[in-house]
Amino acid sequence: MEKELRLMKGNEAVAEAAIRAGTDGYFGYPITPQSEILEYLMEAKPYETTGMVVLQAESEVAAINMVYGGAACGKKVMTTSSSPGISLKQEGITYIAGAELPCLIVNVVRGGPGLGTIQPAQSDYFQATKGGGHGDYHLIVLAPASVQEMADFVELSFDLAFKYRNPVMMLSDGAIGQMMEKVWLSPQKERSKTVPGWATTGKPPTRERIIITSLDLDPNAQERFNQKLVAKYNEIREKEVRYEEFQLEDAEYILVAYGTSARVCQKSVQLARNEGIKVGLLRPITLFPFPSKRLNELAGKAKMMFSIEMSAGQMVEDVLLSVNGKVPVYHFGRMGGIVTAPEEVVEFLKSKIGG
Amino acid sequence: MTEEIIIAGFGGQGVLSMGKIMAYSGVMQDMEVTWMPSYGPEMRGGTANVIVILSSDRISSPIIKHFDTAIILNQQSLDKFESSVKQGGILIYDSNGITRHPERKDITIYRVDAAEEAGKMGNPKIFNMVVLGGFLKVKPIIKIENVIKGLKKSLPERYHSLIPMNEKALQRGTEIIKKV
Numbered sequence: 001m002e003k004e005l006r007l008m009k010g011n012e013a014v015a016e017a018a019i020r021a022g023t024d025g026y027f028g029y030p031i032t033p034q035s036e037i038l039e040y041l042m043e044a045k046p047y048e049t050t051g052m053v054v055l056q057a058e059s060e061v062a063a064i065n066m067v068y069g070g071a072a073c074g075k076k077v078m079t080t081s082s083s084p085g086i087s088l089k090q091e092g093i094t095y096i097a098g099a100e101l102p103c104l105i106v107n108v109v110r111g112g113p114g115l116g117t118i119q120p121a122q123s124d125y126f127q128a129t130k131g132g133g134h135g136d137y138h139l140i141v142l143a144p145a146s147v148q149e150m151a152d153f154v155e156l157s158f159d160l161a162f163k164y165r166n167p168v169m170m171l172s173d174g175a176i177g178q179m180m181e182k183v184w185l186s187p188q189k190e191r192s193k194t195v196p197g198w199a200t201t202g203k204p205p206t207r208e209r210i211i212i213t214s215l216d217l218d219p220n221a222q223e224r225f226n227q228k229l230v231a232k233y234n235e236i237r238e239k240e241v242r243y244e245e246f247q248l249e250d251a252e253y254i255l256v257a258y259g260t261s262a263r264v265c266q267k268s269v270q271l272a273r274n275e276g277i278k279v280g281l282l283r284p285i286t287l288f289p290f291p292s293k294r295l296n297e298l299a300g301k302a303k304m305m306f307s308i309e310m311s312a313g314q315m316v317e318d319v320l321l322s323v324n325g326k327v328p329v330y331h332f333g334r335m336g337g338i339v340t341a342p343e344e345v346v347e348f349l350k351s352k353i354g355g
Numbered sequence: 356m357t358e359e360i361i362i363a364g365f366g367g368q369g370v371l372s373m374g375k376i377m378a379y380s381g382v383m384q385d386m387e388v389t390w391m392p393s394y395g396p397e398m399r400g401g402t403a404n405v406i407v408i409l410s411s412d413r414i415s416s417p418i419i420k421h422f423d424t425a426i427i428l429n430q431q432s433l434d435k436f437e438s439s440v441k442q443g444g445i446l447i448y449d450s451n452g453i454t455r456h457p458e459r460k461d462i463t464i465y466r467v468d469a470a471e472e473a474g475k476m477g478n479p480k481i482f483n484m485v486v487l488g489g490f491l492k493v494k495p496i497i498k499i500e501n502v503i504k505g506l507k508k509s510l511p512e513r514y515h516s517l518i519p520m521n522e523k524a525l526q527r528g529t530e531i532i533k534k535v
Contacts, residue, residue, distance in 0.1 A: 005382070007378055007509075032394075119394075178392060178394050179390060179417050180378055180389070180390035180391075181387075181388065181389050182388060260418070264416040341418075342419065342420075
């Protein structure tokens with residue numbers, strides 16, 4: 001079957017890709033700027049075709065706990081929200097991580113803190129990559145930078161989630177959610193008929209019961225579990241780093257940016273190169289695991305690095321840790337729902353290099 | 356080829372849908388496209404704008420500050436975006452309701468009195484298609500036939516009977532646009 005070309009919003013692409021990936025259940029609650037995901041699914045009625053459940057829960061907290069339940073049954077389940085809603089989901093997310101269950105959570109980020117603004121931001125980086133909820137855990141975090149990736153990363157997320165039995169987050173933002181671009185959609189996949197061995201589906205007399213829990217009152221057993229998680233995260237760090245390089249071959253100055261900021265920075269690179277400044281871009285596609293090794297290598301060749309993000313400076317901490325003092329690192333970016341202009345990045349760059 | 360366009364006017368004037376038709380038409384012509392609307396409080400009653408980028412190459416930033424073409428449909432938008440047109444770029448405006456006309460000398464200014472024309476044609480709703488026709492006259496980056504294809508793709512079937520009317524409006528736009 002061939003891929004199908006559509007012109008869609010990023011939010012719609014997530015919804016359509018979820019149906020086509022053979023998702024078993026979607027549980028959500030509306031919030032700008034991601035409400036089109038739920039709206040699209042309700043209009044598409046996949047429960048009449050693939051059998052996918054689409055449910056508007058009574059709250060974000062209910063939605064994430066429905067995901068917890070669905071995941072415990074071995075189903076491909078997901079939820080989506082935007083920043084304040086994702087904060088509400090954190091208890092459920094840490095329980096899912098603690099129970100080692102696969103699921104997809106999409107955050108179409110808006111400005112914060114608090115209710116903030118409905119315009120795009122990247123101020124949830126810490127929350128997404130450093131835990132978010134309590135306890136020692138990590139999500140696998142993918143950062144789409146186009147409508148195409150909003151679609152493609154749905155299936156990738158589920159693959160990674162089931163491979164590692166770990167929740168995966170797509171960290172998008174209001175700009176990518178709201179804009180329309182061309183997208184090539186994969187053909188419809190059937191929903192899986194096989195049930196993973198760890199899933200709770202009812203105990204037959206022929207085997208021991210399966211328990212899914214995030215509780216262990218024996219500290220020694222809990223520590224062994226924590227060590228198991230650490231080993232899993234290290235394996236993910238080893239095997240799942242993804243990034244894209246743009247004009248880095250001869251770059252003296254390196255921009256590091258993900259999502260919408262990476263798109264902005266591609267233009268900044270072109271503008272700066274028109275003025276003879278040798279700039280390149282590294283775009284992390286996975287934010288956890290972070291492309292630290294590659295940045296450390298590049299730090300040996302570059303004069304300066306710049307973390308460009310629509311936040312007060314969050315990813316910059318991972319860039320600093322990655323280069324470990326090899327090269328000066330600066331942060332720049334607009335906040336409060338304002339998307340950084342490509343020219344502003346070039347101006348900042350010039351102010352630091354004194355050109 | 357890359358064309359960076361902003362369309363700005365009142366909410367309800369068909370600003371976003373004009374952009375959408377452009378984007379669909381671009382897809383019909385195998386171009387890369389982005390359509391980035393202003394969303395949220397501005398849309399509810401105030402001004403609405405959309406950035407459309409059409410390109411033969413991969414598109415970088417979907418959100419930009421300077422444009423090859425600005426299509427301006429009310430005074431507020433003229434005040435806001437006249438200075439955002441790149442030197443040597445194009446500004447197209449409808450003079451309906453405009454009290455301060457564009458003044459820049461380093462860009463080419465076109466006027467298309469689409470609101471008036473759509474009224475004469477007996478259907479104020481096709482106003483945005485008259486404007487689009489005007490744009491395609493001065494920047495023929497998309498073929499009219501691809502616009503029609505784009506319309507067929509973006510409109511629900513029940514509205515397809517309106518396509519000939521839209522085609523006429525596009526045609527009228529190409530005829531009435533004039534350099535200022």
